Amino acid sequence: MSTPAATPIAFELQEATASPKFLDAPVPAEIRAAKNIFVESSAQSSDMYKRFITALTAWGRYTILESPDKADVIFEFNDSPLEVKILEPSSRITLWTVSDPSNGLYPEGNRNKRASHLIMNLVSEIKELSGAPLSDEENAALKSPSFRKSGGLLFIIITVGALALAAGVVLALHGRGRKA
Numbered sequence: 001m002s003t004p005a006a007t008p009i010a011f012e013l014q015e016a017t018a019s020p021k022f023l024d025a026p027v028p029a030e031i032r033a034a035k036n037i038f039v040e041s042s043a044q045s046s047d048m049y050k051r052f053i054t055a056l057t058a059w060g061r062y063t064i065l066e067s068p069d070k071a072d073v074i075f076e077f078n079d080s081p082l083e084v085k086i087l088e089p090s091s092r093i094t095l096w097t098v099s100d101p102s103n104g105l106y107p108e109g110n111r112n113k114r115a116s117h118l119i120m121n122l123v124s125e126i127k128e129l130s131g132a133p134l135s136d137e138e139n140a141a142l143k144s145p146s147f148r149k150s151g152g153l154l155f156i157i158i159t160v161g162a163l164a165l166a167a168g169v170v171l172a173l174h175g176r177g178r179k180a
Contacts, residue, residue: 034072
């Protein structure tokens with residue numbers, strides 16, 4: 001059984017939008033370029049939120065702002081389910097959602113160790129989205145990612161809608177031409 005050859009357009013698109021190994025949709029430019037972020041929380045556990053802020057601060061890529069006014073993106077942290085939604089500040093549209101790659105399936109044991117592992121994975125995923133390299137430890141921890149790619153889905157929905165609209169306009173104009 002042979003596989004169809006990639007069209008030159010598809011090949012160029014793949015090359016132009018190279019994404020981290022776990023992603024199958026282009027990462028929005030706002031995420032890659034972000035330097036100033038605002039983090040809001042709907043977390044039930046202030047401990048997990050503090051761990052998340054500490055990990056982001058230790059990484060050092062972002063300046064964490066006190067208000068969303070000058071933020072490049074907003075991180076909306078939630079601990080149930082454990083996820084971070086990355087929002088466009090003015091529209092509050094979700095650009096991407098990063099979630100626990102192991103879906104909470106960690107061995108029982110030391111609660112502190114488990115919490116640290118969860119937060120490390122979230123921050124590692126954010127690092128990959130931003131194009132930052134991961135350490136061997138971070139790569140090993142991200143064995144089975146399962147990400148919700150809302151940014152990619154939004155792109156598909158907008159593209160299909162635009163094509164449907166264009167087809168409707170062409171059909172309407174074509175119908176008018178026949179009546180005249």
